[in-house]
Amino acid sequence: MSQETVTFTLDGVKVKATKGQTIMEAADAAGIYIPRLCWHKDLPSGGNCRICTVMVNGRPAGSCLFPVEDGIVVENNTKQLKDHRCQVVEMHFIEGNHYCPSCEASGECELQALGYYTQMLTPTSPYLRPKYEVDASHPDVYIDRDRCILCGRCIRASEFLDGKCVFSFEGRGIHKRISVNAEHNLGETNMEASDRAATICPTGALMIKRTGYRIPVGKRRFDIHPIGWDIEKKKKSG
Amino acid sequence: MATRKIVINPVTRVEGHGKVTIHLDEEGHIGQTRFHITEFRGFERFVQGRLYWEAPVIVERLCGICPVSHHLAASKAMDVIAGAEKITPTAEKMRRLMHYGQTYQSHALHFFHLCSPDLLFGFDAPVEKRNVFGVIEAYPDVAKKAVLMRKFGQEVIKATGGKKVHGTGSIPGGVNKNLSKEEADELKRDADTMVDWAVEALELCKKIVNADAKRLLEFGTFESNFVSIVAEDGCMDLYDGNLRAIDADGKIIFDQVKPADYLDYIREEVRPWSYMKFPFIYPLGKEKGWYRVGPLARLNCATYIDSPIAEKERKEFMALGNGRPIHSSLAYHWARLIELIHSAEKIRELLADPDLQRDELVVTGKKKNSAVAWLEAPRGTLFHHYEVDDNDQITMANLIVSTTNNNEPMNQVVKKVAEQYLDRKKITEGLLNHIEVGIRAYDPCLSCATHALGRMPLIVQLFDHHDDLIDERVRG
Numbered sequence: 001m002s003q004e005t006v007t008f009t010l011d012g013v014k015v016k017a018t019k020g021q022t023i024m025e026a027a028d029a030a031g032i033y034i035p036r037l038c039w040h041k042d043l044p045s046g047g048n049c050r051i052c053t054v055m056v057n058g059r060p061a062g063s064c065l066f067p068v069e070d071g072i073v074v075e076n077n078t079k080q081l082k083d084h085r086c087q088v089v090e091m092h093f094i095e096g097n098h099y100c101p102s103c104e105a106s107g108e109c110e111l112q113a114l115g116y117y118t119q120m121l122t123p124t125s126p127y128l129r130p131k132y133e134v135d136a137s138h139p140d141v142y143i144d145r146d147r148c149i150l151c152g153r154c155i156r157a158s159e160f161l162d163g164k165c166v167f168s169f170e171g172r173g174i175h176k177r178i179s180v181n182a183e184h185n186l187g188e189t190n191m192e193a194s195d196r197a198a199t200i201c202p203t204g205a206l207m208i209k210r211t212g213y214r215i216p217v218g219k220r221r222f223d224i225h226p227i228g229w230d231i232e233k234k235k236k237s238g
Numbered sequence: 239m240a241t242r243k244i245v246i247n248p249v250t251r252v253e254g255h256g257k258v259t260i261h262l263d264e265e266g267h268i269g270q271t272r273f274h275i276t277e278f279r280g281f282e283r284f285v286q287g288r289l290y291w292e293a294p295v296i297v298e299r300l301c302g303i304c305p306v307s308h309h310l311a312a313s314k315a316m317d318v319i320a321g322a323e324k325i326t327p328t329a330e331k332m333r334r335l336m337h338y339g340q341t342y343q344s345h346a347l348h349f350f351h352l353c354s355p356d357l358l359f360g361f362d363a364p365v366e367k368r369n370v371f372g373v374i375e376a377y378p379d380v381a382k383k384a385v386l387m388r389k390f391g392q393e394v395i396k397a398t399g400g401k402k403v404h405g406t407g408s409i410p411g412g413v414n415k416n417l418s419k420e421e422a423d424e425l426k427r428d429a430d431t432m433v434d435w436a437v438e439a440l441e442l443c444k445k446i447v448n449a450d451a452k453r454l455l456e457f458g459t460f461e462s463n464f465v466s467i468v469a470e471d472g473c474m475d476l477y478d479g480n481l482r483a484i485d486a487d488g489k490i491i492f493d494q495v496k497p498a499d500y501l502d503y504i505r506e507e508v509r510p511w512s513y514m515k516f517p518f519i520y521p522l523g524k525e526k527g528w529y530r531v532g533p534l535a536r537l538n539c540a541t542y543i544d545s546p547i548a549e550k551e552r553k554e555f556m557a558l559g560n561g562r563p564i565h566s567s568l569a570y571h572w573a574r575l576i577e578l579i580h581s582a583e584k585i586r587e588l589l590a591d592p593d594l595q596r597d598e599l600v601v602t603g604k605k606k607n608s609a610v611a612w613l614e615a616p617r618g619t620l621f622h623h624y625e626v627d628d629n630d631q632i633t634m635a636n637l638i639v640s641t642t643n644n645n646e647p648m649n650q651v652v653k654k655v656a657e658q659y660l661d662r663k664k665i666t667e668g669l670l671n672h673i674e675v676g677i678r679a680y681d682p683c684l685s686c687a688t689h690a691l692g693r694m695p696l697i698v699q700l701f702d703h704h705d706d707l708i709d710e711r712v713r714g
């Protein structure tokens with residue numbers, strides 16, 4: 001089956017893509033990194049985080065959802081969008097309790113890596129400091145809602161990859177939180193440490209127990225390369 | 239009894255803040271002296287509810303100068319929780335290397351930055367001169383070596399912990415990295431020099447002390463019990479061992495006490511005027527049971543030191559006591575420099591050990607719910623006690639830090655110095671300086687020992703016996 005090719009403009013450069021691809025997929029293939037948090041290569045797009053927003057013919061659109069079309073003009077690397085992304089990242093730091101220095105996800109955390117990538121400095125608004133309890137009721141996995149950015153990856157992974165339905169969102173707006181499908185806590189669900197959901201969290205909110213800090217500083221994922229490096233290297237190597 | 243109260247606040251050049259009050263009776267004699275510590279960091283509450291493997295990384299933030307001590311003490315406790323009864327030789331040696339690196343850099347810092355200004359310029363020299371910048375100007379060679387010694391210690395910490403400050407190298411059941419051949423070779427290049435420079439530092443200290451021995455060794459001196467960890471054969475061991483206590487004559491009070499039994503031997507008293515507790519040897523009671531920890535206590539308690547230069551120096555040092563322990567407050571500096579040498583010798587020995595390049599890093603076993611661990615931090619014995627529930631969450635933490643162990647001794651040194659130097663009509667700059675010098679011998683790390691908030695200016699207040707303020711002096 002021959003795939004239909006389309007051509008669009010990304011930051012002024014003509015990019016060829018396959019019809020049906022999202023803008024993000026096409027950009028990835030072309031070696032152009034668009035920041036993302038809720039997207040994961042093994043999951044359907046969630047469209048939750050809005051970090052991946054680009055301008056399509058002058059209007060904002062989520063690049064992890066928006067399909068490429070012939071002739072569209074996409075802006076990604078503009079000051080306005082970069083500022084927007086930095087603000088979204090900053091809002092996560094304000095709305096949660098992210099203690100990077102002692103967090104076991106430090107160096108592996110995509111939110112922290114995006115903080116560096118977007119050159120976020122000290123947040124400009126006051127911290128909200130919400131109060132959450134750690135849910136450590138499960139023998140092998142724990143939830144630390146202080147670090148949850150509500151990306152929904154665990155919900156989708158549990159549903160689409162594990163064939164379970166362990167997680168869901170509850171509440172709205174600022175009260176929205178990740179919850180488990182059980183009366184009280186994670187320990188009552190059919191979650192297992194081998195579930196894909198257990199290792200798909202972009203931050204340290206959903207973690208396998210007793211494995212923290214096993215990777216030395218200097219050898220952790222983002223100690224070695226900044227986020228997006230794997231995509232951008234495609235371009236550099238041609 | 240009616241008393242006048244003199245307040246000196248804070249003591250400069252100790253980490254964090256402290257306040258000293260001297261309570262005089264109607265005749266102007268010294269009644270009580272108190273060293274108040276007024277800073278709160280609340281880490282014991284901070285770790286409650288956290289997962290046990292996080293503790294080594296959370297508690298190391300207690301202190302900017304000796305984070306490694308907390309990192310390792312918590313790791314040792316979490317070894318017990320994780321069921322690692324014996325960690326691998328590689329893990330133990332990596333941790334020891336980290337610990338000696340920490341001791342080396344901390345002792346070098348203490349000597350050059352905090353204590354050498356007093357010794358080199360005299361206690362009465364003006365504050366503008368009697369500081370580390372004065373040392374840099376007047377003794378540039380000493381200052382340069384000090385910087386490089388600290389740097390070496392930090393490089394050892396980085397090679398073992400991943401970062402110079404607040405690393406993650408030690409984890410429950412072991413470590414997360416070994417030492418590569420390249421890392422070892424890099425550090426080995428300077429290892430001999432670091433031993434030599436430590437010896438030079440001690441020589442300098444001895445020269446100064448011997449020139450004015452009577453005054454210096456009597457300064458702020460009082461008698462006490464001493465507590466430290468020793469190895470099973472009584473050898474000095476900064477990383478591991480059991481607890482030994484001796485009395486003022488050097489007689490053993492208890493020996494080879496295991497961490498899990500510490501509550502039978504050490505208890506803490508709360509006094510209403512202080513946020514910092516007062517530990518004491520339980521069988522001796524609150525009045526008589528207080529003790530000193532730190533370099534001097536370790537020298538007094540140890541039967542011997544297992545590194546040749548430090549052992550030779552230990553013998554020379556102990557001879558000062560004529561068969562009894564050394565009680566002089568300023569002898570802490572001397573003892574500290576013997577440990578500086580010991581740390582450098584140990585680092586050199588470990589760097590040559592091929593076990594550091596092996597890959598057996600972590601062991602685990604059957605989980606436990608309670609753990610006590612200790613080690614000898616640069617400033618003295620450090621206790622960590624945790625309870626962990628079946629969900630792996632910490633439910634209780636009690637830390638007895640070195641500065642807390644030395645709480646009563648610091649009150650005692652203030653009292654001694656005040657008795658020796660107080661001009662009862664006026665608060666002199668001289669008295670203030672001497673009190674600082676006395677407290678600094680104990681190297682209190684106030685930021686990690688304490689509770690309450692706030693930064694106060696340096697203030698000296700004089701109260702009459704009705705507790706009315708009659709004089710006040712503010713510095714800087």
Ligand code: SF4
Binds near residue numbers: 147202203
């Ligand atoms: S727990 Fe992790 S994966 Fe799940 S919603 Fe929160 S941040 Fe996303």
Ligand code: FES
Binds near residue numbers: 048062
């Ligand atoms: S990555 Fe597109 S909305 Fe999150």
